[in-house]
Amino acid sequence: ETGVTQTPRHLVMGMTNKKSLKCEQHLGHNAMYWYKQSAKKPLELMFVYNFKEQTENNSVPSRFSPECPNSSHLFLHLHTLQPEDSALYLCASSQGEGGQETQYFGPGTRLLVL
Amino acid sequence: GEDVEQSLFLSVREGDSSVINCTYTDSSSTYLYWYKQEPGAGLQLLTYIFSNMDMKQDQRLTVLLNKKDKHLSLRIADTQTGDSAIYFCAETHLDTGRRALTFGSGTRLQVQP
Numbered sequence: 522e523t524g525v526t527q528t529p530r531h532l533v534m535g536m537t538n539k540k541s542l543k544c545e546q547h548l549g550h551n552a553m554y555w556y557k558q559s560a561k562k563p564l565e566l567m568f569v570y571n572f573k574e575q576t577e578n579n580s581v582p583s584r585f586s587p588e589c590p591n592s593s594h595l596f597l598h599l600h601t602l603q604p605e606d607s608a609l610y611l612c613a614s615s616q617g618e619g620g621q622e623t624q625y626f627g628p629g630t631r632l633l634v635l
Numbered sequence: 636g637e638d639v640e641q642s643l644f645l646s647v648r649e650g651d652s653s654v655i656n657c658t659y660t661d662s663s664s665t666y667l668y669w670y671k672q673e674p675g676a677g678l679q680l681l682t683y684i685f686s687n688m689d690m691k692q693d694q695r696l697t698v699l700l701n702k703k704d705k706h707l708s709l710r711i712a713d714t715q716t717g718d719s720a721i722y723f724c725a726e727t728h729l730d731t732g733r734r735a736l737t738f739g740s741g742t743r744l745q746v747q748p
Contacts, residue, residue, distance in 0.1 A: 523679070554735065563639075564678075564723070564738040577735060611677055622727060623668070624736060626678040 524548040525627035527612050533633045534602065542597040542630045544612030551617030553595040554624065555587060559608040570595060571617050592617075602634045641724055641739035648747050653711040655742045657724030660705060667700065668736065669709045670723040678723065681709070711744075719746045 524547045534540050546553065555567040569577035570589040584606075586598040595612055609631050613624040638660045647653045659667070665686045670678040684691045684698045684707075691698045697710040711718055721743050725736040 523677070525677075527677075563740045564725075564736075566735040569735055579735075613678075622666075623680060623683060625680065626670075628675075628677040631675075 523625045523627065525612060525614055525625050527610075527627035527630050529630060530628065531631050531633075533635065534599070535635055536602060536604070538599075538602075540599045542599070542610055542612075542632075544595040544597075544627055546593055546595075546612075546614040546625070546627075548614055548625060550614040550625075551592045552615045552622070553589060553592070554613040554615075555595065555597055556611040556613065556626075557608050558611055558629070564611070567597075599632075602632075604634050607632055607634045639724055639726055639737050639739040641722075641742045643740065644743050644745070646745045646747060647714050649714060649716055651714055653709075653714045653718065653744055653746075655709045655711075655722050655724075655744065657707040657709075657739055658705055659707065659724075659726050661726065661728060663728050665726045665728050667698075667707050668723075668725040668727075669696075669698065670725060670738075672721045672723065672741070674720075681722075714744075714746050716746045716748060719744055 526545050528543045552571045557565045566579045567581045568587045573589050584601050588596040609629045611629045612627040615622045615624045640658050668683040669681040671681050672678050682693050695712045699708045721741040723741045724739040
């Protein structure tokens with residue numbers, strides 16, 4: 522247990538569906554992250570939030586929409602995805618105060634887009 | 636550049652030492668991390684080292700950093716079958732202010748009984 526939970530753990534959706542991924546951290550951290558892990562590429566950063574403000578968007582298509590209502594919760598809203606978006610989506614958190622900033626990861630949501 | 640490279644696969648016998656290697660290209664001040672990923676799971680932090688250090692030891696794990704060659708290694712002593720997993724090297728850059736980690740593609744460690 523890393524203190525970062527993600528739901529659902531598995532998700533199958535059609536290209537016209539709308540779904541949301543949820544991440545919650547119980548570590549008192551202020552920074553949260555979404556990463557994408559696919560078979561063909563190394564782990565890719567998608568978004569970074571620090572104190573609820575988005576600080577990085579790594580050229581992610583608009584069909585992925587993040588939301589960070591508070592420092593403990595992070596969502597990834599999915600809309601009209603493509604089959605190539607099938608991947609493991611990992612959430613992470615860190616203290617958010619600069620310096621070493623060790624990131625702690627959740628177990629991931631494995632997404633399959635049909 | 637921010638490329639991090641690792642060999643894809645390593646096979647060892649139980650009880651032997653494993654050495655997983657990583658090279659990086661950015662020479663700015665940085666933290667370097669090793670994460671472990673077991674099947675169906677997220678990434679578990681194993682250890683990290685700051686770029687002004689040469690070595691860090693934590694129980695069965697030894698991290699060696701050759702800053703001149705931009706080479707990082709993770710040595711696992713007395714490797715067990717439970718160590719079978721994918722090991723990721725990652726770095727972060729203090730001078731850019733970016734919080735994100737840059738990951739290598741991962742090394743799959745297979746431990747044979």
